[in-house]
Amino acid sequence: MTQTIVIDPVTRIEGHAKISIYLDNDGSVRDAQFHVTEFRGFERFCIGRPFWEMPAITARICGICPISHILASAKAGDALLAVEIPPAADKLRRLMNLGQIIQSHALSFFHLSGPDLFLGYESDPAKRNIFGLIAAEPDFARGGIRLRQFGQEIIEALGGRKIHPAWAVPGGVRSGISAEVRAAFRQRLPEAMDVTRKAMARFKTVLDASDEEVRSYGFFPSLFAGMVTPEGNWEHHGGKLRVRDAEGQILADQVKADAYQQLFGEASEAWSYLKFPYYQPLGYPDGIYRVGPLARLNVCDQVGTPLADAELTEMRQRAGHRMVTASFYYHYARLIEILAALELVTQLLDDPDLGSSVLRADAGVNHLEAVGCSEAPRGSLFHHYQVDKNGLITYLNLIIATGQNNLAMNQTVAQIARHYLRGDRLEEGLLNRVEAGIRAYDPCLSCSTHAVGQAAFAISLIGPDGRVVDHAVR
């Protein structure tokens, strides 16, 4: 008899999701689907708003990565004004994005995936959370929490608040950062660096013992997309797009954000509110691509900062290929990006431009259509706006990083289920492995469907006749 296992809701992710695992008559896994069950509607209700308000409105999509939306929206706004923003404003936006990468990656690594990695996938679910991690490894957990705080406080120092600062605006930013505040952050850098390096060392010991996970948690060839500098180095804001295939061949390079539609199409499926972006030239679903930390490190030639580059070289050596196609390595990539961000923050805090008072360019509406792109912690984020001659939004399309990983997340769920699940077993620890595979992507479903909700996870086991055989909710 064929069945379906449903995991509902999926826990320790940002947003609402459930997973359905379809079993064949012999009890083997036939297919699995990652359903995103929330809907929000930003692309409709923002129509009619002045585009100047869009950074702050779209920031409300998410409390974890509002900065990504603020920056992508402000970028689109710059293009509608047809201005080149003051150099200090660009550097300050970069500083805020680095703070965002540090805090979001720390949250993913320590708070969300840390319990799986350091307590065990099949450990007691009552303790398999950040509080369990604090109890088991107080210093390690404290370091992670303080690292996240460091990133959050960079955001607060610039924007006046940690969450939803209406700070980056079309044309630049609203305020700068004083020399005293910069000096205070400089003093905290060694601790942040130390925590990151210790986490890196700990992760490598886990990685050494995780051959099975590496080979089953989303291990398949796909394309990778992300931003690079003009030289082809790692980039997080203001760069252009590059796509590589699983062999490392560059399929598209230095593509401007406003040409994103030449690169990516969007498909939809009846069973999920999350769209399925794909690489246009290969069609759907063959054009499966991944974005985010691992993708950025795969598409770039190098990071461009010494410590992160040394780690990137080691990661590629450990993976045995220049292109790392195992999604388990997302955790590794996240730590390398925190390191890169800390190195770049160090450079930026010493940049004399940051003291400038010229922070905002002013202009009228000079373009009626624009695309803003920024690298969110989870991958490339696009805000595409059309406005009328006065600047009221007439069309809005948001392509969210998590959506771009949708095809890959579905493949990952199926791969883990096939590897670990048999028959009609709904063993908690095994199901947690399915969730852990999703957590490697650090999906932000509130963002990607622009939906309201708290983190939740559900799983169901569905028979060949469509009957739900078993169902687990957390």
Added chain:
Amino acid sequence: MAARTLTINGTLISARSNETVLEAAREAGISIPTLCHLDGLSEVGACRLCLVEIAGSAKLQPACHTTVTEGMEVQTDTPRLKAHRRAIVELLFAERNHICAVCVASGHCELQQLAVEVGMSHVRYEYLSPDCSVDISHARFGIDHNRCVLCTRCVRACDEVEGVHTWDIAGRGTNARLITDLNVPWGEATSCTSCGKCLLACPTGAIFSRGSTVAELERDASRIATIVAARNERW
């Protein structure tokens, strides 16, 4: 001018004979919430937030439009008045689309401040969620009807202080809307001198500087009274 003595909340107060209860109360340091009132403009008594209880009258009276009388006994802060005020503020929020989190005036908004003052923890009425437009056709200013409470401070500032009367109200009830000239887009309203007094007078984020971003709009409504006072002294 003759003086009048009255009590407000049991405190004996002396006021000039032509003063309103609102003026007398404020001079005595007694706060009464208002929204449609703005120093320097005429009174319309529209918002009903300044309603007070007067001994001997079953009806509640607007403090802004009630002249003091000898021996008057006024109560400004009874449970009945508090309940009415909170209901009024809730109805204002329910009538249009007031989303403080993404409003240009957040943190500098009289309606938002009123909600705090009256203890509006939530709105008990069903939101009407009307489909309101935004007009940013003017080169310097914009109006978002979602945020308008129809206090008419802009109408009066434009008419009484600037002497232009670009603004007026069209429609009735929940269909009432601010209009410029004979209901043309603001950018085509030829009578508008672009003076910005409506912006100064607006208590919410309804009228804003074009290009304002969220929580950025700061205005000083007292400048209307300053202009009026300066003009009266010179003339």
